[in-house]
Amino acid sequence: MKSVLVLAVLLQVFVSNTDCYNYKDVVQKSLLFYEAQRSGKLPSDQRVTWRKDSALNDKGANGEDLTGGYYDAGDFVKFGFQMSFTATILAWGLLDHEKGYEAADSLEEGRKALKWALDYFLKAHVSENVFYAQAGSGVLDHNYWGRPEDMTEARPTFMINTTNPGSDLAAETAAAMAASYLVFKEVNATYANILLTHAKQLYSFAYKYRGKYTDAFDDIRCCYNSSGYEDELVWGAAWLYRATGDKTYLTYVDTEYTNIQYYIGFSWDQKAGGADVLLAKLTGESKYLTKMKNYCDQIINSQQRTPKGLIFISQWGSLSNTAYVMQICLETAALGVNADTYRAEAKKQINYMLGDTGFSYVVGFGTNYPTHCHHRAASCPNAPATCDWTQYSTTDANPHVLTGALVGGPGANDDYTDVRSDYVHNEVATYYNAGFQSVLAALIELGYSD
Numbered sequence: 050m051k052s053v054l055v056l057a058v059l060l061q062v063f064v065s066n067t068d069c070y071n072y073k074d075v076v077q078k079s080l081l082f083y084e085a086q087r088s089g090k091l092p093s094d095q096r097v098t099w100r101k102d103s104a105l106n107d108k109g110a111n112g113e114d115l116t117g118g119y120y121d122a123g124d125f126v127k128f129g130f131q132m133s134f135t136a137t138i139l140a141w142g143l144l145d146h147e148k149g150y151e152a153a154d155s156l157e158e159g160r161k162a163l164k165w166a167l168d169y170f171l172k173a174h175v176s177e178n179v180f181y182a183q184a185g186s187g188v189l190d191h192n193y194w195g196r197p198e199d200m201t202e203a204r205p206t207f208m209i210n211t212t213n214p215g216s217d218l219a220a221e222t223a224a225a226m227a228a229s230y231l232v233f234k235e236v237n238a239t240y241a242n243i244l245l246t247h248a249k250q251l252y253s254f255a256y257k258y259r260g261k262y263t264d265a266f267d268d269i270r271c272c273y274n275s276s277g278y279e280d281e282l283v284w285g286a287a288w289l290y291r292a293t294g295d296k297t298y299l300t301y302v303d304t305e306y307t308n309i310q311y312y313i314g315f316s317w318d319q320k321a322g323g324a325d326v327l328l329a330k331l332t333g334e335s336k337y338l339t340k341m342k343n344y345c346d347q348i349i350n351s352q353q354r355t356p357k358g359l360i361f362i363s364q365w366g367s368l369s370n371t372a373y374v375m376q377i378c379l380e381t382a383a384l385g386v387n388a389d390t391y392r393a394e395a396k397k398q399i400n401y402m403l404g405d406t407g408f409s410y411v412v413g414f415g416t417n418y419p420t421h422c423h424h425r426a427a428s429c430p431n432a433p434a435t436c437d438w439t440q441y442s443t444t445d446a447n448p449h450v451l452t453g454a455l456v457g458g459p460g461a462n463d464d465y466t467d468v469r470s471d472y473v474h475n476e477v478a479t480y481y482n483a484g485f486q487s488v489l490a491a492l493i494e495l496g497y498s499d
């Protein structure tokens with residue numbers, strides 16, 4: 050009797066440890082999250098129908114149409130730097146893991162999610178050296194709780210230009226458009242060529258007129274500070290080199306590489322890791338590959354972990370930061386470095402996010418998932434019911450399921466509480482999902498999905 054019990058317990062442990070998740074389903078859901086973040090006039094094929102048209106008067110200083118694009122997180126600001134990084138990452142995944150997207154039956158939706166950002170960048174890039182960096186004020190916007198459809202707050206827009214440049218922002222957007230050129234080249238060459246023209250212009254704007262976009266205008270400092278632009282100049286040049294084959298961009302890489310001041314993996318602010326693995330692939334130079342191998346080995350062997358095994362990089366957005374690091378290590382694995390180890394680790398980290406601890410950090414996936422994520426739109430009942438700070442404070446679950454959103458995630462001790470007020474652990478963001486989604490596409494391509 051006892052041994053049967055032991056066997057049963059063992060069996061259960063065995064089963065839960067080899068649990069497979071339907072990564073394809075998660076990719077499909079993640080793409081729904083991007084729909085929920087759409088600003089502007091929604092298309093007729095919008096599937097997340099509890100969201101409606103919003104911010105239809107977003108305009109530049111000279112009346113330029115700046116509608117469209119994505120709301121950043123649980124708020125309604127269109128932060129250009131985070132949006133462009135999101136686009137670069139989505140494009141990278143679609144380009145190098147097209148088979149993963151195809152297997153998830155999500156290639157077309159994936160391209161649509163990317164195009165939604167690109168079409169906005171095309172509007173925001175009003176002339177060669179003028180690019181709108183932001184629509185909506187972080188300072189004003191964060192005083193409001195309610196639906197995006199009902200916003201009455203002022204929506205100022207902010208630009209970078211030759212007197213107030215933003216090399217980080219311009220180079221990241223150049224990277225997004227160069228990578229997207231490759232995604233769309235065979236889908237629509239006309240569109241792809243438009244993207245490439247803008248990519249080249251934005252890169253040369255970034256390179257010639259130096260500065261951090263967070264020094265260009267005040268409003269952004271409420272919310273995101275950029276640590277430097279040298280990494281984006283390298284990353285942007287790497288993508289333009291990949292898109293054009295023009296070796297001039299490699300000389301930019303060499304010039305700027307030594308000026309990179311920080312090396313902390315890969316995130317909306319830190320591009321060096323991504324640039325290294327991309328350059329390793331494009332140039333075959335061993336210095337890049339060696340750097341990546343050392344970095345991934347260090348992350349896997351020595352980085353802090355939570356008691357339940359999550360590689361822990363930061364308190365704020367812990368899961369997304371881990372996913373980004375797994376993304377660059379998977380790209381390193383694809384170049385033949387420690388492939389089994391890096392892939393097994395990536396799978397383990399993703400499985401932590403999807404339910405290995407008994408909780409799924411992806412809204413709407415699994416049976417036990419966040420029901421109170423910090424997201425204004427999802428927290429509001431359908432109009433015409435009132436939605437304001439009372440709704441923020443209620444302990445009721447969000448009336449709308451924000452399907453596919455990866456929440457910030459646990460703290461260093463696997464600690465996490467599903468409350469709306471905890472934006473550090475329970476907010477969502479378009480850039481949280483991008484790396485995560487790309488890792489899933491890579492794992493699907495490897496045949497790891499259920």
Ligand SMILES: *[C@@H]1O[C@H](CO)[C@@H](O)[C@H](O)[C@H]1NC(C)=O
Nearest residue numbers: 207208209210212213265266
């Ligand atoms: C250049 O950008 C700065 C910062 O956004 C802005 O204050 C200034 O008005 C812009 N200059 C022109 C000529 O538009």
Ligand SMILES: *[C@@H]1O[C@H](CO)[C@@H](O)[C@H](O)[C@H]1NC(C)=O
Nearest residue numbers: 236237238239240241242243
């Ligand atoms: C290709 O892109 C161009 C430029 O955006 C657009 O006008 C055209 O309608 C697109 N063609 C197709 C078949 O989607």
Ligand SMILES: *[C@@H]1O[C@H](CO)[C@@H](O)[C@H](O)[C@H]1NC(C)=O
Nearest residue numbers: 263269270271272273274275
């Ligand atoms: C950004 O930097 C400014 C000073 O340069 C500081 O006042 C602000 O708190 C910082 N914001 C964030 C979100 O770190």
